[in-house]
Amino acid sequence: MGRTLAEKVWDDHVVRRAEGEPDLLFIDLHLLHEVTSPQAFDGLRQNGRRVRRTDLTIATEDHNTPTLDIDKPIADPVSRTQLETLRKNCADFGVRLHPLGDVEQGVVHVVGPQLGLTQPGMTVVCGDSHTSTHGAFGALAFGIGTSQVEHVLATQTLTMAPFRTMAVTVNGELPEDVTAKDLILAIIAKIGTGGGQGYVIEYRGEAIEKLSVEARMTICNMSIEAGARAGMIAPDETTIAYVQGRDHAPQGADWDAAVEYWKTLRTDDDAVFDHEVVIEGADLAPFVTWGTNPGQGVPLSESVPDPASFEDPSAQLAAEKALEYMGLTAGQPLREVDVDTVFVGSCTNGRIEDLRSAAAVMEGRQVAERTRMLVVPGSVRVALQAVEEGLDKVFTAAGAEWRHAGCSMCLGMNPDQLQPGERAASTSNRNFEGRQGKGGRTHLVSPQVAAATAVLGHLASPADLSDVREPAGV
């Protein structure tokens, strides 16, 4: 029987396989950031261990970093200590680090791919659940905990329990106003936040093949929100073109050998998935979450659902609690929900294409008076590219705040937070209670919906904007 893409990549990394034991897998790339690594380095020190492969390890600072006044000392002493700890650990153990202020600094899942360090067929891990992002290249990429970070630092391997395979096939084409973010929100709403538990999801089908690599990253990024172990998309010409020429892309004969290998990384025709989900691309529409987990979403054109409409009693209870927290009423049209803050950024939607699509909506328009808009590029490189294209000016002319790169309001570990009761439309990945600040209320949306929402001050898509653009050139 044939093998799936995930099984092929897995098999190529098995260091040791023994009956009754989890496989020991070799890890090709280990990404580090300041939040989940300090205790791991401490563990190495306590046991007199070194980092086995500093040449497969790279660190950056993202979760804690401020997005304003980055040339000044970090005001929060606890954040500052954590960043200083990473700097000391990287210096002591010989790990390459891109700290705040460095041109390669940024959200770890934006930095890896842009350096060309993420390539098809690799195993990639990071102490961060959104490591699934790298699956967009046909890599097998897992988020891990700090004990596993220490294990990878010490051994460059990980013991991994076997996984099941799921195919999510998206047929046909996506409507013009539907983005990768809308698609993945619709997928999570369909399979649920636990539906992917134990699975590696492979996204396939015509609609997926037509997506850019950055859009594919948005899809794979949120696999974890469906509970999946990882998400993957088979590498193709689009992937190869994206990797080619990047700093760490193979060169010369190595490039040819790599491409030859990458072309074998497809699910065999006779391979069987443990579970299959099929979605018709044409049925999709701009999507938005109304609740407090990423599976609680509906098309933007709909209304807040009635908890009683859920059959499962625990889904009913979850919906009731979510509406109470979100300050919403069943039956309220989502387009009538006023929004205080719009956040564009994160490892989900903080890349250049995301900024371009938000800017295209903002151009010649103004952020609504009742609303503030934060635009936080995913990395310094993304920021520089955006400045080169004049996108920063589009945002600032519209009244939005153009900030420095980092995780920022996605999780509010730095000063970028919602106030209690404040409502946000956010291009990030989690609408959990308090995720973006204590008492903050989050609606997950695409960059286009975020931008249209900023202009109108309530949840909206670009289609709602026809009359408010000022004449071109203004």
Add this chain to the structure above:
Amino acid sequence: MEAFTTHTGRVVPLRRSNVDTDQIIPAHWLKKVTRDGFEDGLFESWRKNPDFVLNQEAYKGGTVLVAGEDFGTGSSREHAVWALQNYGFKAVVSPRFADIFRGNSLKNGLLTVVLPLQTVEALWQLAESDPSAEVTVDLVQRKVLAPGVEADFELDENARWRLLEGLDDISLTLKNEQSIADHEAKRPAFKPLTQQL
């Protein structure tokens, strides 16, 4: 890692599904660089409500948390496991755990037990009618026992052995040094290195 064989303690009933790790330990606690001192951050936001189960006198000192499905979703933060342990929990029962949380728990000796929703409901009702009732989580027999409740649970044999023995994963892996070196020797030359170019 601390070994886990069997534990008897009182149940804390948490009637919620989708308890994500942002609820278990909010992000601002993650700035700490140690593995301890997270107990006050556990369920920080919900604990502001005086009716929350951890604030009820009857459930003080409970050591077995029983929650709805999809416990530990979201962020991979191992701090969620440390917070539960720092607070005093020895085991968590749920119909379904998020994978990363489950892996983290078993690496720290916090036993995560998967039981069907009906059994979880029975444990909730037991704890709600008699908060002093005790439950035994027995990893040797793979059984959960409480007045009126007897349930077997699954845990793969390897994970169970590591827990029972309190084994350190890294030491076990380092016994395979030769296999790791052999794999490294045959890795293709086109794979990227992180060293600055």
